[in-house]
Amino acid sequence: MINLELRRLRYFLAVAQELHFARAAERLHMAQPPLSLQIRKLEEEVGFRLFERTSRNVALTEAGRVLLAGARTAMDELQRAIYSGQQTERGHSGHIRIGFVSSGGVTFLPKLLRELRKSLPEVQTETRQYSTNGALEALAQRAIDLAVVRTPLVADKLLHRPILRDHVVLALPDDHPMCKRKRIRLQQMQHEMFVQYPPNEGHAAYGVVQRACLAAGFVPSVAEFVDDVYGMLGLVGAGIGVALMPAAISRLRVDGVVFRPLPEVEQFFELSLVWRAEDDRRLISAVVDSLANVGGLLVSRRRSHASESSAKTIKR
Template identity: 30%
Template structure:
C-alpha cells in the first residue's frame, strides 16, 4: 500500500463515481481502477461495491476511510514540518548579550526576526563580555554580543556597532545645560565607572579617553551594569563617560552631552563559532545586521 493508493481511495470515496474521481485526480479511469484494485488486494478486502449504475462503500470501505484520512493528514503534517524545519522553524537559538544591547535596537531586531520565523525560539542570556566568550567556547550560546576585541582564534567576529562616548551628568550639574562639555574642566569630578573586573576593556578605554583629554580621572565608584552607572549619576554621586546607547535608557535626572572628537569609541562585536552553528543562525544574523531594517 502506498500513499498514492490512499489519495485515490479517499477521492473516490468522496465522489462515488470513477469518472468524476479520475477527473479530479487528473488521471484517466483505468489507472484509478488499477490503483483501487491494488489497494484492495493489499488489504485483502473489498472497499467498494460497484456496478454499471453506482459505486458505494462497503462496511470495510467505510471503516478504512477514517484510517486513510488520518494517514493522509499525518503525512501532510509531516511534510509541512520538514519544510518548516528546513526554513528554521522549530529551531532554538541561544543569544548571549551584554546589558547595553537592550538600548542598541536588539529587541526591535529580534521582533523583526520572530515575525519572519515565528516558530524559532530565541533565548537570551545576559553576562559580561568574558562570560559570553566562555559560554560560546563551551557551546552554551550560539551567538554573543561582546565589548572586547580579545576573541579566541577559534571564534569568528564582526563589528556590530561603533559609537562615541558621551558625558553623563546629573540634571542639576552646572554644565548640564551646555551643548557639549570640556572634560578637562570636569577632571576633579568623582567618576562613576563600569567595573574593571566586569569589563577590563571598557575600563581601560574610558581611562585612555580621559588621558587623551589631558587628565587622570578621579574614579570613585565602580559598578557592574551600565544602568547602575547612569542611576548613580542621577543620584548626584558623580559623572560618567558612557556609550551613546545609554542616552536611550530613559533614566530621568541625567543629561548626556558630547565630549568632542576622540579616537576612543564604544564598540560591540558579534561573535560566533563556525563549527557549532544552528542552521537558522545565518538568517538571524542577516536580520541583526541588515541596514535596511532601520536604525534603532
C-alpha cells in the same frame, strides 16, 4: 504491521473525495484502469473493502470512512513535517538561545526580537543576560548559540559581526554644575570620578572609556566598576560619579541623570553578534543575516563607513 504505499493513500483520498473513478483519475493525471487496480491492491493490503461500487454510484464503506478520517490526518501531518523540514534546512525554523549584555538588552535586543518574529517567525528564541565574559563562556560551553556583546574582544574560535557602532555620550547627575552647559568637552571632566565598566568583564567598553579619556589628556579616576547599565545609571543618579556610555542609552529616561553629547570624542562603542566558528548551521547564518540588517539601521551615521557587514574571526 501493514506497510502502505503513500501513493495509494493519495489515490484513495482522490477517489473518496470525487466518489467517481473517472473524475479521480483525471484529477490524478492517470488512466482509470490503473487507478482501479491500485485501489484494489490497497483494499488487499488493509484487509477490507473501501468502496461500494455499482454501475452508477461509488460510495465509501463504513470501514472506508474510518480509514478516510485517519488518512486525511496522516497526510496533513506529513505535509506539516515536510514543510518543517524544509524550513529547518533553509535555516528558517528551529530554536536559538541568545545571550546579551545589559547595554545590548536595552539598546538592541527589542529590535532584534521584533525583526526575528517578522523575518523568521518560525524561529523560537530563548534569551538570557550575561556579563561579556559570561556570554563568551556560555558560548564555549554551548549553553547559548549566539551572543550580543561589546567588541573587540579576545576569544578563541569565534566569529562576530558588528551590528551597532555608537558614539560616546556623558552621563551626569542632574544636579552637577556642568549640566547647565549644552556643550561639554571631555577634558573638562578630568577631575571627576567615573563610574566605569570593569576591565575584567567589560573590557571592550572599558577600553573605549580609557582611550577617550587619554585622548582628552587624562586618566579617569574610578568611583566604582559596574558591569550593568542600570547599575551604572543608578550610581550616576546618586551622585557617585559620571560615566561615558553609548549614545543609545541616552534614549532612556532615568531619574537623576542627564546626558550630554561629546562630539570631539573619536572613540565609539561597538556591539556585535558573536557565535562559534564551528557552528555552521543554516539557522545561525539566517539569524545573523536577519539581525545584521537591523543593526545596519542603528549604526551611527558619523561612522557608518565601518565594515559592519563582514564577519570576522576573533583570535587570541
